[in-house]
Amino acid sequence: MRLPKHFGLHVGLTSFCLLTIYPILWVFSIAFSGEQNISFANIPADPTAWDRLRAILPWPEQISIQNFVDLFTQQPFFDWLLNSVIVAAMTTILGVFLACTSAYAFSRFRFPGRRTGMMMFLVSQMFPGTLMLIPLYIIVTKWLGLGNSYFGLILVYATTAIPFCVWMMKGYFDTIPKEIEESAIMDGASSATIFWKIVLPLARPALAITALFSFMTSWNEFILASLFMEDEAMYTAPVGLKFFVGGFSSQWGYFAAGAIIVSLPVVLLFLYLQKYLISGLTAGSVKG
Known part of the structure; x- marks a missing residue:
């Protein structure tokens, strides 16, 4: 046969x-x-x-489903989950906004230091994240005084995600014909109108990738959150899950139930944005 x-x-x-x-x-x-x-x-x-x-x-x-019930009634897991939602949402908004505006400037304008700036973004991605722990801690907690706060963690996450997002968005903006913008200028459209009303709607696949990456950077991150958040009430969900598994006692049921709940938003976001993922990744990678 x-x-x-x-x-x-x-x-x-x-x-x-x-x-x-x-x-x-x-x-x-x-x-x-x-x-x-x-x-x-x-x-x-x-x-x-x-x-x-x-x-x-x-x-x-x-x-x-007793583990899920106890997780929300007897444990502070709901507060940790809410902290993750706040941090991830604000990181996504800030990261997408800064990445889009920066990438559009790198794609359409010619200015001194343009190539150097793009190379610096690329070089920053070559170093492991743990290498930046001590400098980030000193800058955020000692110099800026933003330790144990939402804004400090959001600032760190957005800074970490921006280099990749800028490269992704810049590559996609390069594929959009400049003739479209020139036609809009002939019709009297301003630069802001061209960017918000024409370019960004055409770049929805790349926006989906950028938003997804920014969200996942902050939602699943553990090391930086455990370093900057000192108060238990300020823990994010990944940091909170660590306390269900200790050296002397382990609550594996709560840990597993919490892991499933933490994974659901990412899965749902993937399912919602899947129609944009392939086109966003391929179109944004052909030109740099």
Whole structure:
């Protein structure tokens, strides 16, 4: 019997997909178990193949949403989630605004230091984020006095996301024909009208990528948030989740339930913006 074309490739891809999904299924199993400890199915002394399979299947013995209920009623998780929403939303707005205006200037105007500025943005992405922890802490907390505040964390996140966003938006603006703007100028449109009414609507795919990257930079980040936020009431959701797993006691049920809730906004945002993702990534990468 002849095997279908690319059969081996499909088997390999399916295996890797199952390998990736398996830990996620365990997270769901722990979250919906209603318990705090990780428990495995009991294997009898003389196990059958089904007994061994049950031991590794990520399926709770009973399904319960008690962990989710306790997370919002007995834990300060809702406050941490609200902090993440505020920080991520403001970072996205600030990052998209600064990236769009900067990228448009780099794309359309010719001025001294233009190429140097773009190269500096690129060079800044070559260094690991942990290298900037101490300088950022000194600048934000000591010089600006913005430690343990929303604005200080938003400023750091926006600064971190802007270099990539500027390169992405600048590459997309380069693909928009200048003749469109010249026609608008002939009709009497101002520079602000051209930018807000013509260029930005045409750059919606790149805007979607920029907004998504800015949102994910602040929503999933842990190290900087744990460094700058000293008050427990100011913790973001990723930092708050850390306290469910300690050295002496671990509340794995709450941790798994919180991890699922924290992941939902990113998943929903991906689903909403997926129609823009491919066109935004490809069109913004052809010219630099």
